[in-house]
Amino acid sequence: MTALADLAHPRQDYSYAFLDASAKRELRRRILKAVAIPGYQVPYASRELPIARGWGTGGLQASLALVGPESVVKVIDQGADDSVNAANLRRFITRMSGAATTTDAARASILQSRHRIPEERLGAYQTLVLQVPDPEPLRGVQSDISKAHEMHADSDYGQLWLLLYEQLVRFRQYVQGASYPALVNGRYVISPSPIPRWDNPKLHQTPSLTILAAGREKRLYTVPPYTNVIPLEFSDVPFQVEDQRGWVCRTTGAVNKFMNELPQSDGSAMYELSDSGYAEKLKNDLPTAPTYYDENGGFYHDGYLKPPVILP
Amino acid sequence: MLHVERLTKTFHVDHLGRDIPAFAPIDFQLAPGQFALISGANGAGKSSLLRCLYRTYKPSGGSAHYAAHAGTIDLATAADVDIALLRREELSFVTQFLRSRPRVSALEWVAEPLLNAGHAWDAAVESAGTMLDALGLKRALWSAYPSTFSGGEQQKVNLARALVYPRRLLLLDEPTASLDAAARASLAERLAAIKDAGVAMIGVFHYPQEVMHLVDHEVRLEGMTNDVAA
Amino acid sequence: MTATSNRPSSSPDKGVPVSQPARTHGYASLQPPVLTTRSPLLVASGLVKRYGRVTAVEGVEVDAYEGEVLGIVGESGSGKSTVLRLLNLQESPDAGTYTLDLPGLAGQDLFALDRFARRDVQTRSIGVVYQNPYLGLRMRFTSSGNVAERLLITGERSYAALRAAARESLAASEFPLDRMDDPPRLLSGGMQQRVQLAKALALKPRLLLLDEPTTGLDVSVQALVLDTLKRLQRERSMTIVLVSHDLGVIRALADRVLVMRNGRVVERGLTDQILEDPQHAYTQQLVHARL
Numbered sequence A: 001m002t003a004l005a006d007l008a009h010p011r012q013d014y015s016y017a018f019l020d021a022s023a024k025r026e027l028r029r030r031i032l033k034a035v036a037i038p039g040y041q042v043p044y045a046s047r048e049l050p051i052a053r054g055w056g057t058g059g060l061q062a063s064l065a066l067v068g069p070e071s072v073v074k075v076i077d078q079g080a081d082d083s084v085n086a087a088n089l090r091r092f093i094t095r096m097s098g099a100a101t102t103t104d105a106a107r108a109s110i111l112q113s114r115h116r117i118p119e120e121r122l123g124a125y126q127t128l129v130l131q132v133p134d135p136e137p138l139r140g141v142q143s144d145i146s147k148a149h150e151m152h153a154d155s156d157y158g159q160l161w162l163l164l165y166e167q168l169v170r171f172r173q174y175v176q177g178a179s180y181p182a183l184v185n186g187r188y189v190i191s192p193s194p195i196p197r198w199d200n201p202k203l204h205q206t207p208s209l210t211i212l213a214a215g216r217e218k219r220l221y222t223v224p225p226y227t228n229v230i231p232l233e234f235s236d237v238p239f240q241v242e243d244q245r246g247w248v249c250r251t252t253g254a255v256n257k258f259m260n261e262l263p264q265s266d267g268s269a270m271y272e273l274s275d276s277g278y279a280e281k282l283k284n285d286l287p288t289a290p291t292y293y294d295e296n297g298g299f300y301h302d303g304y305l306k307p308p309v310i311l312p
Numbered sequence B: 001m002l003h004v005e006r007l008t009k010t011f012h013v014d015h016l017g018r019d020i021p022a023f024a025p026i027d028f029q030l031a032p033g034q035f036a037l038i039s040g041a042n043g044a045g046k047s048s049l050l051r052c053l054y055r056t057y058k059p060s061g062g063s064a065h066y067a068a069h070a071g072t073i074d075l076a077t078a079a080d081v082d083i084a085l086l087r088r089e090e091l092s093f094v095t096q097f098l099r100s101r102p103r104v105s106a107l108e109w110v111a112e113p114l115l116n117a118g119h120a121w122d123a124a125v126e127s128a129g130t131m132l133d134a135l136g137l138k139r140a141l142w143s144a145y146p147s148t149f150s151g152g153e154q155q156k157v158n159l160a161r162a163l164v165y166p167r168r169l170l171l172l173d174e175p176t177a178s179l180d181a182a183a184r185a186s187l188a189e190r191l192a193a194i195k196d197a198g199v200a201m202i203g204v205f206h207y208p209q210e211v212m213h214l215v216d217h218e219v220r221l222e223g224m225t226n227d228v229a230a
Numbered sequence C: 001m002t003a004t005s006n007r008p009s010s011s012p013d014k015g016v017p018v019s020q021p022a023r024t025h026g027y028a029s030l031q032p033p034v035l036t037t038r039s040p041l042l043v044a045s046g047l048v049k050r051y052g053r054v055t056a057v058e059g060v061e062v063d064a065y066e067g068e069v070l071g072i073v074g075e076s077g078s079g080k081s082t083v084l085r086l087l088n089l090q091e092s093p094d095a096g097t098y099t100l101d102l103p104g105l106a107g108q109d110l111f112a113l114d115r116f117a118r119r120d121v122q123t124r125s126i127g128v129v130y131q132n133p134y135l136g137l138r139m140r141f142t143s144s145g146n147v148a149e150r151l152l153i154t155g156e157r158s159y160a161a162l163r164a165a166a167r168e169s170l171a172a173s174e175f176p177l178d179r180m181d182d183p184p185r186l187l188s189g190g191m192q193q194r195v196q197l198a199k200a201l202a203l204k205p206r207l208l209l210l211d212e213p214t215t216g217l218d219v220s221v222q223a224l225v226l227d228t229l230k231r232l233q234r235e236r237s238m239t240i241v242l243v244s245h246d247l248g249v250i251r252a253l254a255d256r257v258l259v260m261r262n263g264r265v266v267e268r269g270l271t272d273q274i275l276e277d278p279q280h281a282y283t284q285q286l287v288h289a290r291l
Helices: A021-036 A057-066 A084-097 A145-153 A158-171 A197-203 A276-283 B046-054 B080-089 B106-116 B121-135 B151-164 B181-196 C080-087 C115-124 C143-153 C159-172 C189-201 C219-236 C247-253 C271-276 C281-288
Strands: A072-077 A110-114 A127-131 A182-184 A188-190 A209-214 A219-223 A229-231 A259-263 A269-273 B002-013 B018-030 B035-040 B061-068 B071-074 B091-094 B169-173 B200-204 B217-221 C002-005 C042-051 C054-064 C069-074 C095-100 C126-129 C207-211 C239-244 C256-261 C264-270
Touching: A021 A057, A021 A209, A021 A219, A057 A084, A057 A110, A057 A127, A057 A209, A072 A084, A072 A276, A084 A110, A158 C143, A158 C159, A188 A219, A197 A229, A269 A276, B002 B046, B018 B046, B018 B061, B018 B217, B035 B046, B046 B091, B046 B169, B046 B200, B046 B217, B080 B091, B080 C256, B080 C264, B091 B151, B106 B121, B106 B151, B121 B151, B121 B181, B151 B181, B181 B200, C042 C080, C054 C069, C054 C080, C054 C239, C054 C264, C069 C080, C069 C247, C080 C095, C080 C207, C080 C239, C115 C126, C126 C189, C143 C159, C143 C189, C159 C189, C189 C219, C219 C247, C239 C247, C247 C271, C256 C271, C256 C281, C264 C271, C264 C281, C271 C281
Parallel strands: A072 A110, A110 A127, A127 A209, B035 B200, B035 B217, B091 B169, B169 B200, B217 C002, C069 C239, C069 C256, C126 C207, C207 C239
Antiparallel strands: A182 A188, A182 A229, A209 A219, A259 A269, B002 B018, B002 B061, B061 B071, C042 C054, C042 C095, C256 C264
């Protein structure tokens, strides 16, 4: 005789992946809407989680909505898998879903990241989830969110361009460091989260899906696969990534990949690869996937990055 | 060129509740190159008549048919924009009072009608200089602001501005009031010259004898002895 | 030499012609334009605007021909600033139509445009200078940035082009170029108005709207600004609608004038006629009240 216990799922104290069915449905529908309108900030009902706002609840909700038993999850914080926050999030996701984990970007199906995109190129069916503190690129020029919403609707980004113009007038270069605004699919301007300028180009025309979610602000937006993402730049003053020429990673000897700068007590600096998963592979002589930037610092999309223009 | 028929003007001053006639119905005609002198006692309405023709005053009745370049038009009832057009192109009014803009030099003020008509700066300023020279304004004053000038000097600037751009009908209201004899003679010469060129003129003169040799027609205004309560 | 006299020959009342009605002043209505063959650039008809129970503008007609300066004069509360806001498409009227005879817009009631088309007209075809520079300028940004923003809105993406256009516009407004990157909050009132003017002119609009542009400025500065406006109008053949309560400014700049009172136009005419032969009782009061 078949017992009810044989037919039913084992008793759980939590829903699968922590979120209840309606929460998962909400998030998945919102993500689909965001995929349908690249760069458009979709408001969503952001759920309470066992971590506080400001610690990655947006990214976590996106990951929990997508994770399944077959998923392979990688979580990084500023490029490091071993940071406390990344470790906590990774453990939570896998405990709630039974998914596998990895530090290898090439093997992960879901990568949740705070403020960095890995050096190895992501492929089709890989999903990058970026944690976003402030989704609104117009915050600096328009603090009223209803007016900012209208500006997005009208494609009225004049003030944002004015901000860049002023930077060129005052400093003769763009001084926007992280969260450099970018135009998605020729329509909406997004804040790509506080990733360094180095990582901005990686969003452009990639086979992978990028989801950017803000838990506290309750908005999410995406860059679908093979979508144009162009940082705002004047036609005669091109966008530039951080100048790290000559920086060599002290542990792996790698060059032309994004480095953390480690100031030394004598005033000099040492450099270290920010992407710890990639560094680990190099250290152990493991095969690496093709990277966005090659050994000479060239970006894999030709012509996307242009040589700098010095203003008088 | 100009056919004035029973033209009248009455002022209605609201707070006094009175009507004040400026002049009784007037008729006269003027052909190109003719000079009409308006005479009459003080207060007879000579200035008012000129102003009615220029439309600074709105006539109360009658008509003033003028053969403009583009067709005949009644100045008394013409649309404001048409009058503005005529003032730019064909009509000119000279008073003894100067009303320039504060920071404009005498030379630029005189050149302005030419500039407004689209002439190049250099050519306009040169013509303005020639005119000021002919009227006897000291060269040193050309770049100064006319509001600081004496009455006579302002008068010369006024005249120069009116004469620098060729018109078809010139209205002159006491144009020689503050000028000395030499300057008055110089003006009479200028007027004779433009009369020969076919310009029609209507003027009120303080010393009519100086221009009597140019006058074809005298329009005498009788004084209005009554004003009528409204 | 012939002589005529206007001595009345045989009328019973000495000095008063029989044929005229007892109480007259100037012709009340004039002919339609015949010499001026082009239709006006700006035509606004039947403008009505209410704020709650207050009627700010009632049945106002405005027309302005290309290349002329139309003055709108009136005291506070006359509705003249409201008319300007309507002409700038900042507010929608309760009734009325508004057309500009410009390429692509002829025959279109601008009040009926959708928000995108309206913004486009406001940006490209109309320039506005406010009495209060804080309304018209972004005080935190540079003066050149204020001007450049107009081009940025229309999609200009070359930094060099933006700098050149800002220079050209500021120079045309007689603004000293060595201060072009100073923020307006550091400038004097007259300079701020010049930045507003440069911003209004940046995209070379055909229509310029000025709301009390020199009110509050020193007299000498006023003179400079007026002179700049006159020169610009002549050089660029712009149509200007100038709202002011200052009759001196009106006399210096305007070709024709509308006199407004309590939301209505009480009189309209050539500037010198309005100032020297005002017909309407209110206009007479206004003109005679000048110090």
